[in-house]
Amino acid sequence: MPIFYDAKNKSFTINTPNSTYAMYVTEYNLLTHLYYGERISDGADLTYLRHNSGVGRSLTYNEITYEDYEMKGHAKFCPHALRQEYSVFGIGDFRTPCLVGRFADGSRAIDLRYHDHKIIDGKPALEGLPAVYLNEGDKAETLVITLKDSAFELYVELYYSIIEGHDQIMRSERIINKTGKEFFIESALTLNLDIHKKDFDAITFYGKPNNERYVERTPLRHGKISVDSTAGSTGHFTNNSIIICDNNADEDKGECIGATFVYSGNFVTTAEVDHVGRTRLTMGINPTGFCWKLEDGEGFTTPEVILAYSNKGLGTLSNGFHDLIRYNLCRGKWKDSRRPVLINNWEATVFDFDEDKLVEIATDAKEFGVEMLVVDDGWFGHRDWDNTSLGDWYVDKKKLPNGMEGLCKRLNDEGVELGVWFEPENISEESDLYKAHPDYCIQIPGRGPMRNRWELTLDLTRKEVRDNIFEQMKKVISSCPIRYIKWDMNRNITDAYSLSLPADRQGEFYHRFILGVYDLMERIVQEFPDLLIENCNGGGGRFDAGMLYYSPQIWCSDNTDPVHRFKIQYGTSLIYPVSTMGAHIAYAPNINTFHHTSVFTRGVTAMAGTFGFELDPMHETETTKKEMALMSELYKKHYFTINHGDYYRLISPYEAQPVTVSRITAWEFVSKDKNKALFSMVQMDNVNDGGDLYVKLKGLDPDKKYKLHMYYENRHYKIKPFTPWIEDKDFGEYTGEILMKCGLHLNIFRGDNMAALIEIDAI
Ligand code: DGJ
Numbered sequence: 001m002p003i004f005y006d007a008k009n010k011s012f013t014i015n016t017p018n019s020t021y022a023m024y025v026t027e028y029n030l031l032t033h034l035y036y037g038e039r040i041s042d043g044a045d046l047t048y049l050r051h052n053s054g055v056g057r058s059l060t061y062n063e064i065t066y067e068d069y070e071m072k073g074h075a076k077f078c079p080h081a082l083r084q085e086y087s088v089f090g091i092g093d094f095r096t097p098c099l100v101g102r103f104a105d106g107s108r109a110i111d112l113r114y115h116d117h118k119i120i121d122g123k124p125a126l127e128g129l130p131a132v133y134l135n136e137g138d139k140a141e142t143l144v145i146t147l148k149d150s151a152f153e154l155y156v157e158l159y160y161s162i163i164e165g166h167d168q169i170m171r172s173e174r175i176i177n178k179t180g181k182e183f184f185i186e187s188a189l190t191l192n193l194d195i196h197k198k199d200f201d202a203i204t205f206y207g208k209p210n211n212e213r214y215v216e217r218t219p220l221r222h223g224k225i226s227v228d229s230t231a232g233s234t235g236h237f238t239n240n241s242i243i244i245c246d247n248n249a250d251e252d253k254g255e256c257i258g259a260t261f262v263y264s265g266n267f268v269t270t271a272e273v274d275h276v277g278r279t280r281l282t283m284g285i286n287p288t289g290f291c292w293k294l295e296d297g298e299g300f301t302t303p304e305v306i307l308a309y310s311n312k313g314l315g316t317l318s319n320g321f322h323d324l325i326r327y328n329l330c331r332g333k334w335k336d337s338r339r340p341v342l343i344n345n346w347e348a349t350v351f352d353f354d355e356d357k358l359v360e361i362a363t364d365a366k367e368f369g370v371e372m373l374v375v376d377d378g379w380f381g382h383r384d385w386d387n388t389s390l391g392d393w394y395v396d397k398k399k400l401p402n403g404m405e406g407l408c409k410r411l412n413d414e415g416v417e418l419g420v421w422f423e424p425e426n427i428s429e430e431s432d433l434y435k436a437h438p439d440y441c442i443q444i445p446g447r448g449p450m451r452n453r454w455e456l457t458l459d460l461t462r463k464e465v466r467d468n469i470f471e472q473m474k475k476v477i478s479s480c481p482i483r484y485i486k487w488d489m490n491r492n493i494t495d496a497y498s499l500s501l502p503a504d505r506q507g508e509f510y511h512r513f514i515l516g517v518y519d520l521m522e523r524i525v526q527e528f529p530d531l532l533i534e535n536c537n538g539g540g541g542r543f544d545a546g547m548l549y550y551s552p553q554i555w556c557s558d559n560t561d562p563v564h565r566f567k568i569q570y571g572t573s574l575i576y577p578v579s580t581m582g583a584h585i586a587y588a589p590n591i592n593t594f595h596h597t598s599v600f601t602r603g604v605t606a607m608a609g610t611f612g613f614e615l616d617p618m619h620e621t622e623t624t625k626k627e628m629a630l631m632s633e634l635y636k637k638h639y640f641t642i643n644h645g646d647y648y649r650l651i652s653p654y655e656a657q658p659v660t661v662s663r664i665t666a667w668e669f670v671s672k673d674k675n676k677a678l679f680s681m682v683q684m685d686n687v688n689d690g691g692d693l694y695v696k697l698k699g700l701d702p703d704k705k706y707k708l709h710m711y712y713e714n715r716h717y718k719i720k721p722f723t724p725w726i727e728d729k730d731f732g733e734y735t736g737e738i739l740m741k742c743g744l745h746l747n748i749f750r751g752d753n754m755a756a757l758i759e760i761d762a763i
Pocket residue numbers: 346376377421488490536537538539540555557558
């Protein structure tokens with residue numbers, strides 16, 4: 001019984017394999033938080049943890065009697081002193097509130113009390129929203145606690161779902177208005193978590209186009225650390241995940257609590273330390289620009305937050321997220337089967353290509369293991385540059401005279417599959433669609449819209465707009481065997497306004513837009529269940545758990561330089577599995593940075609992602625093509641260990657390392673049965689220290705013996721030019737215990753950004 005209610009103590013306990021979450025209903029039906037931490041044995045009474053320190057303010061709930069107040073102490077009855085399970089605005093809890101709203105009389109005080117609860121089998125779907133789902137055979141339970149306002153018929157249902165074998169708790173709420181009049185929701189965050197202590201670090205993610213999800217770790221201090229987006233999407237600048245952890249927590253030790261939002265629109269997450277040293281963690285839809293009108297009888301469901309606890313550091317926290325995301329959030333055949341190695345023509349040609357050029361790229365790339373060609377931007381309308389044709393999803397016969405069918409046939413004859421790029425949410429003013437329906441784009445009457453890359457955004461809150469785009473996409477995708485689409489989105493949302501909404505509902509725009517995007521994606525997924533979808537937002541600007549429900553992979557960044565990708569992918573891996581990270585071998589020197597790295601280093605980095613290519617093979621030499629073929633072969637060989645095993649960050653690329661020592665970054669994949677592992681490392685800069693390097697492996701079976709085989713680049717100063725080449729050799733046999741306690745011994749590198757890959761197989 002993982003979720004139970006103790007009627008005597010009026011307490012709720014949610015047990016996952018390694019964590020316990022507990023709440024308690026106090027006198028006057030106040031729902032307060034008791035505990036979130038290490039797993040406690042079933043049946044334990046945790047109500048003694050209800051004690052709250054005084055906060056120096058004697059505000060009490062309305063009906064508290066003088067006797068109770070005098071006898072039991074004000075801390076029990078003061079909203080700001082309680083560790084609230086679900087926080088509201090207006091009655092004296094002055095920390096970040098989850099729910100802010102306005103009743104028909106204009107008042108904003110909400111006072112929610114425990115009303116009733118139920119524990120149900122399974123996990124309800126969230127209508128219109130992406131959410132963790134159950135596979136056949138999964139056992140799950142959901143606790144639904146209903147709160148009711150003390151004055152009006154306003155209800156909030158709190159949902160807590162758990163799945164057997166997983167350590168995460170999925171949370172969401174449904175706000176239900178039965179007041180007889182309208183109720184305006186001004187903020188509806190999903191997560192509220194009030195924790196006893198304050199000695200946490202917050203780990204958040206920042207970035208910009210070309211450098212998404214860099215990791216920032218900072219101690220919490222009194223007041224708030226807040227990360228948010230108002231860009232209409234998750235965005236490049238921030239990510240909608242947060243981890244708080246012990247100050248000394250690392251990959252292997254310490255308490256950590258992580259939360260990620262299954263949502264792709266504006267969000268906010270805060271970690272707030274109050275003046276008596278408790279931490280409140282919140283996450284939800286960003287209230288900035290948000291206001292939702294609930295008519296009497298209507299409900300509003302908040303998007304889901306996945307919450308997780310680990311007392312074994314960040315590595316365990318991440319691997320828990322990875323398993324849940326890849327098996328219970330990503331859907332469709334591609335979550336389990338090996339995805340094709342693809343080549344994308346964007347960096348090779350930009351808009352300048354035709355059928356022959358694409359077939360040439362595919363045919364050449366086939367020689368190094370490519371199985372699919374993705375035609376990126378520029379195949380439609382008369383899109384010769386980025387200022388036209390979005391919205392006109394029909395083939396440009398100048399480039400593809402035989403249509404998609406003709407291209408597809410030639411590729412299929414070569415044994416190569418076809419994938420196609422779309423940017424369904426946007427429209428160019430120079431397009432047939434705009435000429436026919438200028439009202440389809442987001443615009444505020446009387447105000448000229450902001451342009452981004454000369455694009456406007458379609459008003460996807462409107463069904464007729466979604467229908468138009470869906471029908472166009474369906475026609476293309478069903479015209480021939482298209483196996484993959486890249487769903488791009490190259491601008492942020494501004495001028496939030498829909499011609500179809502009345503003035504008092506315009507605050508619903510951002511959320512309705514994302515619901516519209518989800519609806520369109522769901523229709524594509526239902527129509528083409530076997531289609532592999534890769535999400536993209538001008539690089540990695542929409543990397544979030546919401547999108548992973550529709551597309552099992554997301555382009556991680558337009559920065560394809562491994563020197564930066566180490567950091568981008570490392571940051572991304574704190575929450576998201578490598579199977580979701582779009583990563584390719586691109587040109588050297590890199591088109592963004594001009595860094596020159598070897599095929600091997602680019603390949604090792606792309607292997608910590610979905611692996612593919614983004615270049616024109618005609619610029620490659622016979623040697624680099626051979627190296628590419630080897631990388632494809634290695635990727636295919638280790639696909640299941642990489643994508644279905646555990647992932648260990650061994651040495652962080654962010655780690656400050658002594659300047660006199662060569663800096664390296666290293667990571668490792670281990671199959672679930674611990675019979676196979678793959679170690680990867682890159683020496684980021686070489687100070688020619690000639691020193692010995694020992695890297696301790698993780699996750700192996702200490703009692704098993706493993707045979708090691710190493711791939712590495714050799715360079716010798718006597719051979720000119722200093723072109724590296726990939727060599728391989730047996731690298732000894734060791735027990736798991738030795739590899740984990742003493743470490744791998746490495747000392748062979750001479751150059752910057754040189755990599756090594758070691759296959760580790762149980763014998
Ligand atoms: C942005 C994407 O990140 C690129 O990979 C490419 O698809 C361009 N858009 C095309 O416009």
